[in-house]
Amino acid sequence: MSRPGPSGPLLEVDGVSVRFGALIAVNQVSLRVARGEIVAIIGPNGAGKTTLLNAISGFYHPYQGRIAFAGKDRTHLSPPDVAALGIARTFQNVALFRGMSVLDNIMTGRLLKMRGSFLLEALYWGPAKRQELEHRAFVERIIDFLEIQAIRKTQAGRLPYGLQKRVELARALAAEPTLLLLDEPMAGMNVEEKEDMCRFILDVNQEFGTTIALIEHDMGVVMDISDRVVVLDYGRKIADGRPAEVRMDRAVLDAYLGVAHE
Amino acid sequence: MEAVAKSNDALALDPQLDTFPKLVRLNARRLGNKVAIREKDLGIWQASTWSQYFEEARLIAIGLGSLGFARGERVAIVGDNRPQLYWAVMAVQALGGIPVPIYQDSIEKEMEYIIDHAEARFAVVEDQEQVDKLLGVRARCPYLQHVVYDDPRGMRAYGEPGLVSLAELRELGRKFEVGHPTYFDDEVARGTADDIAIICYTSGTTGTPKGAMLSHRNLIATARNAALFEGLREDEDVLSYLPMAWVGDHIFSYAQAIVVGFAINCPESAATVLADLKEIAPTYFFGPPRIWESILTGVMVRVEDAARPKRAIVHFFLRLAQDIERKRLGRQAIPLWQRLLYPLGSLLVYGPLKDNLGLSRVRRAYTAGEAIGPEIFLFFRGLGVNVKQLYGMTEASVFVTIQRDGDVRLDTVGTPITGVEIRISNEGEVLFRSPGVFQGYAKNPDATRQTLEDGWIRSGDAGFLDGDGHLKIIDRAKDVSHLADGTMFAPKFLENKLKFSPYVREAVCIGQGRPCVTAFINIDLTAVGNWAERRNIAYTSYTDLAQKAEVYALIQGEVERVNRSLAEDEVLRGAQIRRFLILHKELDPDDEEITRTRKVRRGYIAQKYAPLIEALYSGRDRVQVEAKVTYEDGRSGMMRADVRIHDVSSAQAAP
Numbered sequence: 023m024s025r026p027g028p029s030g031p032l033l034e035v036d037g038v039s040v041r042f043g044a045l046i047a048v049n050q051v052s053l054r055v056a057r058g059e060i061v062a063i064i065g066p067n068g069a070g071k072t073t074l075l076n077a078i079s080g081f082y083h084p085y086q087g088r089i090a091f092a093g094k095d096r097t098h099l100s101p102p103d104v105a106a107l108g109i110a111r112t113f114q115n116v117a118l119f120r121g122m123s124v125l126d127n128i129m130t131g132r133l134l135k136m137r138g139s140f141l142l143e144a145l146y147w148g149p150a151k152r153q154e155l156e157h158r159a160f161v162e163r164i165i166d167f168l169e170i171q172a173i174r175k176t177q178a179g180r181l182p183y184g185l186q187k188r189v190e191l192a193r194a195l196a197a198e199p200t201l202l203l204l205d206e207p208m209a210g211m212n213v214e215e216k217e218d219m220c221r222f223i224l225d226v227n228q229e230f231g232t233t234i235a236l237i238e239h240d241m242g243v244v245m246d247i248s249d250r251v252v253v254l255d256y257g258r259k260i261a262d263g264r265p266a267e268v269r270m271d272r273a274v275l276d277a278y279l280g281v282a283h284e
Numbered sequence: 285m286e287a288v289a290k291s292n293d294a295l296a297l298d299p300q301l302d303t304f305p306k307l308v309r310l311n312a313r314r315l316g317n318k319v320a321i322r323e324k325d326l327g328i329w330q331a332s333t334w335s336q337y338f339e340e341a342r343l344i345a346i347g348l349g350s351l352g353f354a355r356g357e358r359v360a361i362v363g364d365n366r367p368q369l370y371w372a373v374m375a376v377q378a379l380g381g382i383p384v385p386i387y388q389d390s391i392e393k394e395m396e397y398i399i400d401h402a403e404a405r406f407a408v409v410e411d412q413e414q415v416d417k418l419l420g421v422r423a424r425c426p427y428l429q430h431v432v433y434d435d436p437r438g439m440r441a442y443g444e445p446g447l448v449s450l451a452e453l454r455e456l457g458r459k460f461e462v463g464h465p466t467y468f469d470d471e472v473a474r475g476t477a478d479d480i481a482i483i484c485y486t487s488g489t490t491g492t493p494k495g496a497m498l499s500h501r502n503l504i505a506t507a508r509n510a511a512l513f514e515g516l517r518e519d520e521d522v523l524s525y526l527p528m529a530w531v532g533d534h535i536f537s538y539a540q541a542i543v544v545g546f547a548i549n550c551p552e553s554a555a556t557v558l559a560d561l562k563e564i565a566p567t568y569f570f571g572p573p574r575i576w577e578s579i580l581t582g583v584m585v586r587v588e589d590a591a592r593p594k595r596a597i598v599h600f601f602l603r604l605a606q607d608i609e610r611k612r613l614g615r616q617a618i619p620l621w622q623r624l625l626y627p628l629g630s631l632l633v634y635g636p637l638k639d640n641l642g643l644s645r646v647r648r649a650y651t652a653g654e655a656i657g658p659e660i661f662l663f664f665r666g667l668g669v670n671v672k673q674l675y676g677m678t679e680a681s682v683f684v685t686i687q688r689d690g691d692v693r694l695d696t697v698g699t700p701i702t703g704v705e706i707r708i709s710n711e712g713e714v715l716f717r718s719p720g721v722f723q724g725y726a727k728n729p730d731a732t733r734q735t736l737e738d739g740w741i742r743s744g745d746a747g748f749l750d751g752d753g754h755l756k757i758i759d760r761a762k763d764v765s766h767l768a769d770g771t772m773f774a775p776k777f778l779e780n781k782l783k784f785s786p787y788v789r790e791a792v793c794i795g796q797g798r799p800c801v802t803a804f805i806n807i808d809l810t811a812v813g814n815w816a817e818r819r820n821i822a823y824t825s826y827t828d829l830a831q832k833a834e835v836y837a838l839i840q841g842e843v844e845r846v847n848r849s850l851a852e853d854e855v856l857r858g859a860q861i862r863r864f865l866i867l868h869k870e871l872d873p874d875d876e877e878i879t880r881t882r883k884v885r886r887g888y889i890a891q892k893y894a895p896l897i898e899a900l901y902s903g904r905d906r907v908q909v910e911a912k913v914t915y916e917d918g919r920s921g922m923m924r925a926d927v928r929i930h931d932v933s934s935a936q937a938a939p
Binding site: 165167172 | 327328437440553
């Protein structure tokens with residue numbers, strides 16, 4: 023599959039370490055994510071996967087190492103600045119505005135793209151109205167894409183877990199990210215929901231050319247959808263390669279106590 | 285077949301207007317700027333006019349022509365109700381081809397059977413999901429060559445030959461038209477009334493699907509007769525939400541829409557139908573009993589969640605409306621106080637409720653396919669929604685009988701529409717003939733002979749005509765049987781009575797040659813789930829909920845209610861339900877337990893659940909069960925469960 027865009031990796035993580043007091047959660051991890059790639063980050067519990075994701079999205083700042091996005095160093099940016107660069111994410115424990123409708127939740131994903139004065143917004147007049155319509159049209163495309171038309175006006179908090187995950191993905195997509203970070207997008211889902219989610223992730227990657235880094239525990243899913251797999255254990259990277267290679271890797275098998283797959 | 289020919293002669297069609305493409309062309313001239321079709325896309329209702337309808341279909345037709353389409357060729361049509369697919373139906377007909385719509389939720393194996401049987405070389409489908417299935421089918425079906433898809437999403441990486449998008453097809457058409465400017469008009473002109481217009485594969489409760497062939501004449505005549513009988517107008521709006529593969533949708537959303545010139549509306553997705561219904565507020569509506577049931581269940585669930593005074597008001601007025609309607613249908617006098625209170629009910633309850641459901645503009649609505657529960661029927665009629673029963677079959681181009689306005693009854697399916705004759709055979713089977721009588725089953729002369737005798741169709745239903753010429757259906761003729769002691773047993777009659785309960789979604793009664801009647805029950809997950817939540821009964825899944833002791837007690841009450849009503853019936857009094865169990869899984873068309881139109885496949889179930897049936901007739905109160913389940917992608921797995929069995933006491937007739 024050919025993927026457009028300038029060459030060079032989209033995301034470079036160079037010898038990054040994150041520590042909480044004496045605990046080193048991520049230890050000198052380096053990885054590269056090419057444009058248009060789907061990279062899975064896997065590892066046993068407590069391996070530092072989420073911490074690494076949080077460091078990339080600006081929640082934590084590494085005490086050593088460097089993170090570059092699209093060739094520019096951005097090791098010490100805050101989450102809003104990271105988002106403005108084109109990195110969007112979803113959370114392990116769904117983080118939606120529970121009392122708001124699905125539509126409004128997704129609209130919040132567009133906030134970074136909105137310009138305008140408070141007064142015009144309040145009056146819903148002129149450029150403000152035009153802008154609102156444009157954003158709404160974009161959000162409708164995402165709703166259509168993720169097939170959540172039926173819950174457009176439902177309160178997010180009342181949805182079953184699987185759908186909340188989908189709404190979170192929708193909100194992340196609304197920001198038109200170049201890099202999408204997904205923290206366990208399929209946790210707690212049944213087989214059918216997982217299949218749907220897999221299809222959406224592949225479709226997002228294909229339709230919008232979005233680069234995706236995801237954390238996932240379901241090995242079947244990881245092997246199916248990712249171009250590359252990075253394995254962490256005790257904060258260190260122990261393997262990095264194509265799914266088939268990683269599957270056979272000695273260090274990986276050891277990390278999973280010899281019951282690596284299925 | 286002679287009789288058919290005779291009745292066809294009586295119905296001469298103008299050769300300029302004797303096929304659907306010719307009629308659409310007329311509509312495009314006559315009603316060019318009138319809306320023909322709406323689709324909710326990206327949250328907005330997008331409308332196309334009759335001239336756009338014609339032009340879109342024309343381009344698809346020419347595109348197919350550029351791929352070497354030949355007259356008489358069958359084309360599989362698969363997808364949700366989408367304008368593009370309706371246009372494709374017309375495009376195929378314009379070229380003298382025969383559209384073969386297939387249920388969009390069919391698994392690959394079912395699709396393969398139909399495509400192989402119909403020898404379809406082309407398929408026009410909605411999206412990637414269907415493309416994937418068809419590519420799987422194509423690997424084994426030598427005929428299938430071209431797959432045309434509408435929605436390009438996810439299709440970028442597909443390099444398979446013979447795969448083309450509708451947009452590309454239109455482009456091919458534009459280029460082809462340059463060299464063949466009169467191609468389309470010539471092909472349309474070659475079409476005649478007796479060309480086959482569509483093949484509808486009926487899912488059938490036994491055996492493999494049969495392809496009923498209907499001609500343009502069949503469909504145009506029947507659509508027109510029913511429209512005249514019912515006084516349909518150009519300004520009707522229908523919601524096209526039932527599967528395109530089902531002949532009913534073909535009649536309401538295609539044939540009648542074209543013949544009368546009214547607008548159809550395609551919902552956004554299968555999951556948004558009820559919301560779209562509310563937005564469109566159709567004037568002409570069709571729903572099988574389960575749709576009416578689910579609307580009613582939805583209302584009742586919301587009423588139960590309301591505050592106590594509101595709930596009391598709603599219940600009072602709903603009871604009043606049903607009481608009045610029952611008296612009206614029974615030709616009884618309505619007391620003055622009830623007449624006086626009804627307008628207040630309209631103001632407080634009926635009007636707002638109808639508005640909320642999207643039924644406030646309905647001039648006529650039908651229910652058919654199965655018997656509808658009297659409570660459900662009375663509920664909607666009581667609100668002032670003109671729901672009527674209709675009796676029809678694929679083989680008759682749908683319409684056989686309709687209840688006329690002002691002549692609606694609870695227990696009959698109405699009188700024959702214009703052009704239909706009904707006769708009851710000596711065995712009690714309903715026979716009929718009409719201009720809509722089909723042209724036979726494709727490649728299946730044996731089945732055709734069994735169904736069509738001298739132009740009369742054997743419906744397979746046991747029934748009779750009452751003194752006023754109303755048709756009354758009892759059960760499927762082949763299902764009526766006897767218990768071991770000779771008591772008459774009509775399983776569907778019992779099942780329908782069970783299904784009238786909001787908590788029972790599906791039921792299968794067993795009893796032929798047995799000492800007593802027993803039943804499998806499927807609970808309604810929405811209704812019982814809500815009931816359980818209100819009682820703080822926690823559950824994880826259907827299987828878990830189904831086996832709760834409280835749920836068994838609830839269903840037991842429903843079975844006893846059915847027994848009490850049976851005790852009133854002299855003939856069927858002996859066939860009360862003595863034992864029942866709640867199945868650990870929902871009956872599912874993917875598992876071949878029910879058809880895609882939700883008709884129980886009795887024989888298959890008896891075979892598949894033989895151990896459960898044995899347990900019902902032993903003294904045991906629990907049974908272990910293993911069942912194969914098929915997932916949507918066609919893979920299958922095993923499911924194990926422990927199922928309880930309950931006894932039910934029989935009721936005595938009230939003295």
